[in-house]
Amino acid sequence: MITLLKQSSYKTMPWKNGKGQTAQIAIGPEGASFPDDFFWRISSAQVNGDDPFSKFPGCDRKLVITQGTGLTLNGKDLHQLEVLEFSGEEVIHAKLIEGPVVDLGIIYQRDRIQAEMKVLNLHEISTLNFEGGRHFIFCLRGRLEVHGHLVHAGDCIMIQNLSTLELAGLNHSSYVLISVSEK
Template sequence: MKMMRKADNEIMPWKNGMGVTAQIDIYPESAKFPDGDFLWRLSSATVSASAPFSKFENCDRLLAVWKGKGMKLNDHDLPPLTPYKFSGDSAMEGVLHDGEVMDLGIIYRRGKVTVDMTSEEFTKEVVALNLEPGVHYFFCVSGSMAVGQNLLEEGDTVRVDGAQAVKLSGKLGTKYFHIAAMPH
């Protein structure tokens, strides 16, 4: 398991230069973004004004709002904690509903990796998961939680590589995202 604290994320400009994003992880770790040989890049951005999204040819994207009231992507309403998949080739305009939002997104190479993002909430204090092969991320949306022995606060992430049993623990109502990436 690899702990990734929000404070340690690499801040980098958006491809279109209209904002900044906090890169949480890139795979493989030696890859460069956006021009390198990355299979995926997980990041979180603050969107403080309505603006076009950067295009990423031959990539797909999964995006979810984790803080704020939500936004509209073209004609699609994106309420908080609702992952949305779209093509990186598409021209997308983000229009804020009511003030700035923080999003969590993963950009990944179409045809080279399968990615899934789910929004979860603790309905019991301990959850035992048997993870499938691939790379798994657990991103703490609210409160605090533990993945194994790693304690996450809001905005922190743990990366788990490979198929294994993992124990999650947190207070009832704590929210998090689970992102699973499976290279082909």
């Protein structure tokens, strides 16, 4: 099953620490609420200033900068399209490297969920193979064509119960592939 998640349908909500807002793309399990009873959540946020990250005990996080130069997190630079993984318990202070950024991240309960995040480029056609779980293709640049769906930058496709998927890239496309499965 393939579900198109358009950017216009993302749910805007405050950060847990109240310092900004995020656009929730998807959450699990179905019917879960954040931050009360979720197992995982994928979201995108604009970071406009130097602020601490919210803490999420029992969770791990993966983060990629999708727009802007990057962030310095506890003295370590995270540049655009690099993936960083860190613990939800870790005290993280973010400093903008050069102006505001937009990030894409997944927060997941480490004892229940396994998650992967990769940034990939697509110039023509590619076949992706999946094993169990849910998979999300977030279009960063260009456009993607997936089973008759045209996916624009900022939109996402959720894939469930498919083992193979053909993906076509238009206009030098790049995307983030996020895979979520229960342990």
